[in-house]
Amino acid sequence: MASIDEVAKLAGVSTATVSRALSGRGHVSAAARDRVEVAAKSLGYVVSSSASSLASGRTRNVGVLVPFLDRWFFSTVLSGIASALMRRGFDITLYSLTDDRAERAEIFETFLRRRRVDGVIAISLELSDEETQRLAGFDLPVIGIGGPNPGLTTLTVDDVAVARLATEHLLSLGHRTIAHIGASPEFDIDFHIPTRRRQGFEQALADAGIAAHAALFEPADFTIEGGFRAAKQLLGRPGDRPTAIFAASDEMAIGALLAARELGYRVPEDLSVVGIDGHELSEFFRLTTVDQFPRQQGERAADAILDELENPGAEHEPGRLPFELIVRGSTARV
The missing domain is CATH 3.40.50.2300 (Response regulator)
Structure with a gap:
């Protein structure tokens, strides 16, 4: 695999510029970014996730809590989340939360505590006060789809x-x-x-x-x-x-x-x-x-979590999700 030095040499820039251009952090001119991306692609260079995490303190990974993986609505919301995260260079880790209290506790006490994610999105899950407090204790941004979830920023459909x-x-x-x-x-x-x-x-x-x-x-x-x-x-x-x-x-x-x-x-x-x-x-x-545009719900939640990561401490208001009547051929006058 090519090194960052080889990418810098081919693009005619410094290694620091390559790092900023490929990580999305720090100012890089559009022309320099284009040269870096072309050079990296031609050499097959991919940023090391572990090195990037050590340098930034970020995993570039978002955890998603979901009650079902085999239902159309949830898989469609997940598709929107994954698409939006990928566009901005983030990975996704899924956690399936069942009604089993022991399994849910294991996810909150072990998996999320490992801090392998930068933020959490909860899809149509009513979290208990204890679970909400645990999430708050991780000091991670959390977005809920569906609600209300007291203590969390939520996106809801009426x-x-x-x-x-x-x-x-x-x-x-x-x-x-x-x-x-x-x-x-x-x-x-x-x-x-x-x-x-x-x-x-x-x-x-x-x-x-x-x-x-x-x-x-x-x-x-x-x-x-x-x-x-x-x-x-x-x-x-x-x-x-x-x-x-x-x-x-x-x-x-x-x-x-x-x-x-x-x-x-x-x-x-x-x-x-x-x-x-x-x-x-x-x-x-x-x-x-x-x-109710489930794919867009996922995209909006992903954008919201990434905006919180880019602007820590900013106030984020709960949001109403849109819906629209689509009239087709299954309804008519009596």
Whole structure:
């Protein structure tokens, strides 16, 4: 492997300039930076992470705490985080936090204490007071996605408002018998997002003078299969069938679409369906959804943590994350 001296010689600059240009720390003219990058690439030179850490006191690595690695939403947020970190020369280390108290304690007491990360991002995790205090004791910047997490800077989506927007869209199309696919209690964890979305749904109905009925609610598990089973239950019950379904996630909404078609319902002529998330499959299924831009959530969190590293001690306010109704072919007037 080439040395920093060889890069400096080829670029016609000092080794100190090479170090500043490739680390991103310190002033280097644009012309000199370009020459250094071209020389380093042609020689196959890569900055030693260990040497860089010793020189700067930084690992150039961000730890990410996540509850699930196999769910679409979390993997999409992670993709945004990884992309933003890579653009600025940082690596990512994942820590999967389960409900097991011993495993969670091990991560906070051992792995994070090793100080192999410069900052921490927590995705949709409701941290206990003890866990929050431990993070504060590491003197590392911490950003939470979802919340609120008292004591942490958080980026949040207003899940009540998101659900209201989805429900109000159905109401505006003249639907009055609207069913809701939510979550069973075991999935209503960390910030109670399913409960908040059900609250938004019921608030929108109440504002329209419509009472929510238990017969028009069916719990599921935030998967396509779960949404499929829940929709078959809702559409197969005796009595007035719903003319529309609001599902608390796009995956459950896609399951509802498949169930409706299997039962012979035309979408949207016989049944309208709306979801939440902005799932990558929603466009394929022509699903109307409230997009909460999960990849951009990850990018914004990564940018926030890196900005804190570059400006230590600066005040950072909690931020509201955007969402938008995307109308496609799964909803129509009654």
